[in-house]
Amino acid sequence: MRDMILRLDDVHTDIAQYHILHGVSLDVPEGGVHVLLGRNGAGKTTTLRTIMGLWRARKGAIVFRHHDITALSTPDIARLGVAFVPENMGIFGGLTVEENMRLAATGGRFDDTRLQRIFALFPAMEKFWRNQAHALSGGQKQMLAISRAIIEKRDLILIDEPTKGLAPAIIRAMIDAFREIAKETTILLVEQNFYFARALGETVAVIDDGRIVHRGTMKALAEDEALQNQFLSLSMEAN
Amino acid sequence: MMKTLSAKFERFGGVMLLPVILALIALVLIGRPSTWVTLTVAGLAMGMMIFLMASGLSLIFGLMDVLNFGHSAFVSFGAFIAASVLAWFGVWVSGGNAILNIAALMAAIAAATAFGALAGWAFEHVIVKPVYKDHLRQILITMGALIVADELILMIWGGAPIPVPRPAVLTGSIVIGDVSIEIYRIFAFALGLCVYIAMHFALNRTRIGLLIRAGVENREMVEALGFRIDRLFIAVFMAGSALAAMGGAMWAGYQSLITTAIGAEMMILVFIVVIIGGLGSVEGSLLGAILVGLMANYVAFLFPKMSLASNMILMMAILLWRPFGLKPAVKG
Numbered sequence: 001m002r003d004m005i006l007r008l009d010d011v012h013t014d015i016a017q018y019h020i021l022h023g024v025s026l027d028v029p030e031g032g033v034h035v036l037l038g039r040n041g042a043g044k045t046t047t048l049r050t051i052m053g054l055w056r057a058r059k060g061a062i063v064f065r066h067h068d069i070t071a072l073s074t075p076d077i078a079r080l081g082v083a084f085v086p087e088n089m090g091i092f093g094g095l096t097v098e099e100n101m102r103l104a105a106t107g108g109r110f111d112d113t114r115l116q117r118i119f120a121l122f123p124a125m126e127k128f129w130r131n132q133a134h135a136l137s138g139g140q141k142q143m144l145a146i147s148r149a150i151i152e153k154r155d156l157i158l159i160d161e162p163t164k165g166l167a168p169a170i171i172r173a174m175i176d177a178f179r180e181i182a183k184e185t186t187i188l189l190v191e192q193n194f195y196f197a198r199a200l201g202e203t204v205a206v207i208d209d210g211r212i213v214h215r216g217t218m219k220a221l222a223e224d225e226a227l228q229n230q231f232l233s234l235s236m237e238a239n
Numbered sequence: 240m241m242k243t244l245s246a247k248f249e250r251f252g253g254v255m256l257l258p259v260i261l262a263l264i265a266l267v268l269i270g271r272p273s274t275w276v277t278l279t280v281a282g283l284a285m286g287m288m289i290f291l292m293a294s295g296l297s298l299i300f301g302l303m304d305v306l307n308f309g310h311s312a313f314v315s316f317g318a319f320i321a322a323s324v325l326a327w328f329g330v331w332v333s334g335g336n337a338i339l340n341i342a343a344l345m346a347a348i349a350a351a352t353a354f355g356a357l358a359g360w361a362f363e364h365v366i367v368k369p370v371y372k373d374h375l376r377q378i379l380i381t382m383g384a385l386i387v388a389d390e391l392i393l394m395i396w397g398g399a400p401i402p403v404p405r406p407a408v409l410t411g412s413i414v415i416g417d418v419s420i421e422i423y424r425i426f427a428f429a430l431g432l433c434v435y436i437a438m439h440f441a442l443n444r445t446r447i448g449l450l451i452r453a454g455v456e457n458r459e460m461v462e463a464l465g466f467r468i469d470r471l472f473i474a475v476f477m478a479g480s481a482l483a484a485m486g487g488a489m490w491a492g493y494q495s496l497i498t499t500a501i502g503a504e505m506m507i508l509v510f511i512v513v514i515i516g517g518l519g520s521v522e523g524s525l526l527g528a529i530l531v532g533l534m535a536n537y538v539a540f541l542f543p544k545m546s547l548a549s550n551m552i553l554m555m556a557i558l559l560w561r562p563f564g565l566k567p568a569v570k571g
Contacts (some may be wrong), residue, residue, distance in 0.1 A: 090460035
């Protein structure tokens with residue numbers, strides 16, 4: 001039995017007057033890629049943002065490596081070793097690729113080995129190192145967002161829909177990159193693209209209307225069409 | 240056709256060319272080069288002083304989305320504190336010793352700036368912090384604070400206009416041919432330029448500067464990277480308030496006579512500069528301030544009755560052309 005790196009227990013989150021998460025309970029095992037699937041508006045992004053402290057849980061508990069992080073501020077959660085790649089990528093467009101990465105590096109200093117590994121995963125980062133980030137393509141911006149998340153060793157990376165709007169060729173490259181990244185860290189991935197999720201995920205949870213409605217292995221879900229039909233109205237075309 | 244013109248405009252410097260274009264149009268309209276040089280130097284000096292007052296406000300808004308209508312209180316206090324310090328150093332200011340002249344002026348500027356920083360810290364803690372993320376309350380409460388600050392100034396310094404002694408070394412003009420340039424204006428321009436260079440260096444060459452630039456674009460992401468943006472904001476707020484007070488001190492010396500209306504008068508120009516420059520952008524503030532300074536001086540000479548309206552027209556024209564200002568902080 002693997003240790004759990006992250007546990008959500010009956011988490012409720014409100015945004016303004018709207019009750020979005022209705023008691024989300026989720027266990028994320030240490031290591032590998034774990035996927036949170038769900039249709040639009042099901043509460044996937046809210047779950048990630050609540051874990052990251054960007055929205056406050058009204059009720060319930062979030063435990064990361066034995067630390068109760070429910071009431072911690074976002075910077076404190078980040079300093080515990082949690083990285084976040086938001087849906088809009090959160091790139092600083094007016095900064096260069098280097099400056100974006102330097103912000104995420106401890107003390108602003110790069111570990112050369114990690115940097116070379118990132119350049120091997122995403123050669124575009126080295127090519128556009130001194131370019132302003134707003135001039136990058138959508139795929140390159142996503143690569144930068146992920147590179148920034150891994151420029152330091154993190155225990156957990158929360159990634160929100162990284163394939164949104166990307167070309168199939170870039171999605172395939174992303175799959176390879178995520179497999180490489182998952183060798184040293186745990187990834188909690190929010191996705192709508194089932195092809196991408198299936199290629200990477202070890203475990204899967206399906207969220208609907210702010211509640212987890214299914215938990216299991218990705219293998220079981222991928223092989224069971226009835227389960228898919230029952231829980232998902234996702235982009236099943238699978239490219 | 241428009242695309243070709245636009246591409247050529249960008250190739251030759253883009254919006255940074257606007258002050259040059261404005262100056263050339265003014266040269267044609269004014270006709271006399273000597274008058275034009277005098278007005279241009281006056282405009283650049285005025286622009287630099289407004290830049291000091293505006294750049295902090297722009298960063299404050301850009302970083303935390305805070306609308307601080309009380310910013311001009313720092314300008315007013317800076318002006319009155321500088322006037323008092325200069326009066327206190329009366330013999331040094333009016334004497335013939337240039338070193339003592341400059342020492343007195345530096346003491347006045349330092350006192351105003353230090354007060355701005357400390358008052359900025361208190362203002363942020365007491366007035367601004369409770370109303371983060373609430374624009375309506377920010378406007379109401381900072382406007383209220385401005386009124387209280389003006390009343391405090393009235394109570395301390397009285398309602399009569401206060402003369403501001405100008406250090407002897409900065410009085411008079413340099414005359415080249417038939418061109419006459421006030422020495423104080425050269426000093427104001429040089430000081431503003433030094434502050435801009437220092438800010439540019441700090442923003443582009445230091446880690447704190449990198450954080451501020453990133454925070455202006457996406458403060459949530461800066462927090463997600465592990466940085467306490469609220470602490471950064473306090474530092475920026477203090478620096479912005481200190482610069483506003485420094486600008487007020489310089490403006491007091493420029494005007495020679497100040498009243499309690501100084502803050503309100505400058506606030507209009509400061510807001511115009513921040514809006515046309517682009518929120519959160521120091522380069523934009525500099526560009527906007529120079530445009531406003533030049534426009535105010537050229538129009539005051541050519542069409543005196545249009546003096547204030549000219550900068551309003553400038554702001555409207557720029558907003559119609561570039562809704563986010565001339566050089567806004569780049570997003571995404």
